[in-house]
Amino acid sequence: MNLKDQINSMDMDDIIQMCVHQEQQAIDLYTLAKDQARNESSRQKFQELIDMETKHKVALQNFEIENYIELPPADLKVTDYLMEPVLGVTMTTQEILILAAKREGKTATMYQDLSDHFSMDKQLSTFFQMMADEELRHKHDLETEYENEFMPEG
Amino acid sequence: MIREKPQSFNTVALKERLTIPRQSMPEQDPFIRSTNFFEVNLGLTPEQAVIEAQRCIECKKPTCMDGCPVNIKIPDFIQLICKKDFLGAAEKIMEDNSLPAVCGRVCPQETQCEEVCLVGKRFEPVAIGRLERFVADYAMENGNGSVKETQIPQPSGQKVAIVGSGPAGLAVASDLIKEGHEVTVFEALHEFGGVLVYGIPEFRLPKTILRQEVANLEAKGVKFIKNFIVGRTMTIQELMEEEGYDSVFLGLGAGLPRFMNIPGENLNGVYSANEFLTRSNLMRGYEFPEWDTPLYRAKHAIIVGGGNTAMDAVRTAKRLGAEKASIVYRRSEEEMPARNEEIHHAKEEGVEFLNLVNPIEFIGDDQGNVVAAKCLRMELGEPDDSGRRRPIPMEGSEFIMVVDMVVIAVGNGSNPLISQTNPEIETNKWGNIVADADGRTSMDAVFAGGDIVSGGATVILAMGAGRKSAAAINEYLKSKVGSSA
Numbered sequence: 001m002n003l004k005d006q007i008n009s010m011d012m013d014d015i016i017q018m019c020v021h022q023e024q025q026a027i028d029l030y031t032l033a034k035d036q037a038r039n040e041s042s043r044q045k046f047q048e049l050i051d052m053e054t055k056h057k058v059a060l061q062n063f064e065i066e067n068y069i070e071l072p073p074a075d076l077k078v079t080d081y082l083m084e085p086v087l088g089v090t091m092t093t094q095e096i097l098i099l100a101a102k103r104e105g106k107t108a109t110m111y112q113d114l115s116d117h118f119s120m121d122k123q124l125s126t127f128f129q130m131m132a133d134e135e136l137r138h139k140h141d142l143e144t145e146y147e148n149e150f151m152p153e154g
Numbered sequence: 155m156i157r158e159k160p161q162s163f164n165t166v167a168l169k170e171r172l173t174i175p176r177q178s179m180p181e182q183d184p185f186i187r188s189t190n191f192f193e194v195n196l197g198l199t200p201e202q203a204v205i206e207a208q209r210c211i212e213c214k215k216p217t218c219m220d221g222c223p224v225n226i227k228i229p230d231f232i233q234l235i236c237k238k239d240f241l242g243a244a245e246k247i248m249e250d251n252s253l254p255a256v257c258g259r260v261c262p263q264e265t266q267c268e269e270v271c272l273v274g275k276r277f278e279p280v281a282i283g284r285l286e287r288f289v290a291d292y293a294m295e296n297g298n299g300s301v302k303e304t305q306i307p308q309p310s311g312q313k314v315a316i317v318g319s320g321p322a323g324l325a326v327a328s329d330l331i332k333e334g335h336e337v338t339v340f341e342a343l344h345e346f347g348g349v350l351v352y353g354i355p356e357f358r359l360p361k362t363i364l365r366q367e368v369a370n371l372e373a374k375g376v377k378f379i380k381n382f383i384v385g386r387t388m389t390i391q392e393l394m395e396e397e398g399y400d401s402v403f404l405g406l407g408a409g410l411p412r413f414m415n416i417p418g419e420n421l422n423g424v425y426s427a428n429e430f431l432t433r434s435n436l437m438r439g440y441e442f443p444e445w446d447t448p449l450y451r452a453k454h455a456i457i458v459g460g461g462n463t464a465m466d467a468v469r470t471a472k473r474l475g476a477e478k479a480s481i482v483y484r485r486s487e488e489e490m491p492a493r494n495e496e497i498h499h500a501k502e503e504g505v506e507f508l509n510l511v512n513p514i515e516f517i518g519d520d521q522g523n524v525v526a527a528k529c530l531r532m533e534l535g536e537p538d539d540s541g542r543r544r545p546i547p548m549e550g551s552e553f554i555m556v557v558d559m560v561v562i563a564v565g566n567g568s569n570p571l572i573s574q575t576n577p578e579i580e581t582n583k584w585g586n587i588v589a590d591a592d593g594r595t596s597m598d599a600v601f602a603g604g605d606i607v608s609g610g611a612t613v614i615l616a617m618g619a620g621r622k623s624a625a626a627i628n629e630y631l632k633s634k635v636g637s638s639a
């Protein structure tokens with residue numbers, strides 16, 4: 001069943017639960033990776049990602065996005081064509097950033113689908129649209145960081 | 155601080171100076187030089203140097219010095235050239251820069267001193283870099299390169315270990331030996347000079363210059379030890395506790411190649427710029443078969459990136475016999491970080507520029523050799539923080555290019571060895587060592603500077619950082635004597 005069909009058969013609570021679950025999964029993965037990471041720089045990067053995902057989770061639970069910035073950012077697509085790394089202890093900071101940006105991209109698509117699905121309900125549609133923008137903004141930030149650090153001459 | 159204006163030796167009337175054209179540097183013919191590794195630029199003649207120096211309008215408030223990261227006394231050395239006191243001019247530069255023959259060749263003057271030269275507001279700026287190179291070469295040929303016979307300092311009885319012999323390490327060595335400390339440079343490779351020997355090719359920076367600089371430092375008493383990897387051969391603690399070094403400077407550089415993380419990057423024929431250039435320069439692949447380092451002669455070599463490293467790699471590939479050598483760059487030429495001169499020279503030598511193109515996959519044959527690159531076309535979007543316009547992929551623009559060699563030159567990171575073996579040395583999330591403005595790290599008596607702190611930057615910035623650290627190390631050593639007395 002694809003996401004759109006899945007949404008059709010769910011009530012609102014289930015949908016929020018699904019989204020919270022998605023964010024929590026990311027938090028768990030990044031926490032695991034942080035605890036096992038071999039160097040301080042990776043640990044720092046994982047912590048930043050955990051903080052980011054926690055904010056998303058809180059937004060879902062409160063149905064409110066703190067410090068929402070009106071303008072949605074452009075999708076730079078820097079990591080779209082890169083290989084998807086497997087989450088693990090030996091991950092490099094470069095792989096962590098790629099994985100995180102790709103996840104943000106996928107989650108943005110999920111929220112965008114939800115926003116489209118609830119297009120008749122202005123409040124819901126706007127909320128999910130804002131969540132999609134948030135994810136895209138984070139993807140943008142991660143990809144900017146990626147470009148600056150991993151391809152300064154690229 | 156108000157600087158005293160140097161005495162003028164310019165005999166040309168002020169008005170006439172602006173009518174003198176910028177003196178062009180003689181260079182090897184592009185067709186011939188693209189088949190050899192001899193230096194491209196041949197240097198100004200003494201006559202040209204004096205004419206070029208006479209273009210300086212002797213501004214009341216010269217801006218050129220502010221444009222130089224180490225504040226070389228540019229107006230002063232230019233006047234000495236007008237006076238034809240070339241050794242004096244070299245000496246003046248060396249008050250602030252111990253590697254002028256290197257900096258005169260590789261510094262991005264167009265974005266530093268020459269960018270802010272007031273002559274450049276209406277005409278072409280004074281060719282400060284070419285003048286620096288001229289006097290440095292003159293001093294090497296006519297003096298002993300270190301120019302002034304420095305007095306032998308009183309031995310301090312204190313020992314400093316310098317890890318890494320790149321420009322940062324050499325600058326520290328040069329300053330600290332003058333203070334009477336016992337200075338030893340430990341280098342992982344079998345030649346000294348860091349990127350200047352393993353990265354920048356002979357046709358841009360002849361290695362004899364580095365060997366001469368190292369010999370000068372040796373003559374002053376600096377000890378050089380090669381094939382010594384600090385962190386493996388011996389740790390920092392062992393250097394200090396067992397070998398008795400009072401302080402350590404880490405000038406490790408940013409020599410860890412970055413890859414793109416696209417499919418096919420581990421096919422045969424796909425190199426990092428670091429490996430490719432090291433094979434050619436340090437391992438003398440360009441002198442094969444006299445030197446036993448084979449390097450593939452490509453039909454079509456593509457080099458991914460737009461910095462100096464990419465230009466060095468593409469021009470090397472061309473000289474090694476590639477039938478076609480192309481730069482593949484995601485942005486347009488305007489955003490390229492490489493020096494204008496390198497781009498210009500590469501074009502003259504027949505390098506093809508495929509701008510607004512990005513590889514997304516390398517395709518191999520059944521032997522695992524790269525045979526093609528799948529690429530995407532890009533378009534420019536909004537500017538990023540650095541002001542460069544952002545490249546955005548154009549959906550559905552994929553195309554395949556037949557290639558048999560790829561060099562990835564998108565950037566470098568810091569080597570994790572030292573931070574892994576010394577967790578007490580704080581690093582940032584990218585693995586660069588965290589140091590204050592004077593190079594102090596979180597470990598007592600240990601200093602760091604150059605690319606290992608800043609990330610990949612420039613020779614002059616690395617040297618500038620080295621000099622600041624040298625001053626701080628000297629202070630530290632003095633205070634150590636003071637407190638134990």
Ligand SMILES: Cc1cc2nc3c(=O)[nH]c(=O)nc-3n(C[C@H](O)[C@H](O)[C@H](O)COP(=O)(O)OP(=O)(O)OC[C@H]3O[C@@H](n4cnc5c(N)ncnc54)[C@H](O)[C@@H]3O)c2cc1C
Nearest residue numbers: 318320321322342348349384406407604605611612613616
């Ligand atoms: C191909 C290329 C072209 C460039 N062109 C230019 C240019 O035209 N102009 C410009 O201004 N800049 C240029 N740069 C950048 C410039 O070369 C660097 O910014 C500069 O060399 C940094 O100096 P550094 O002393 O910090 O490090 P490096 O030059 O990298 O030297 C570090 C040295 O430390 C050694 N080392 C590392 N770890 C250890 C260890 N554990 N034990 C012992 N030794 C160790 C390394 O082997 C190396 O020799 C270029 C860089 C590259 C790669």
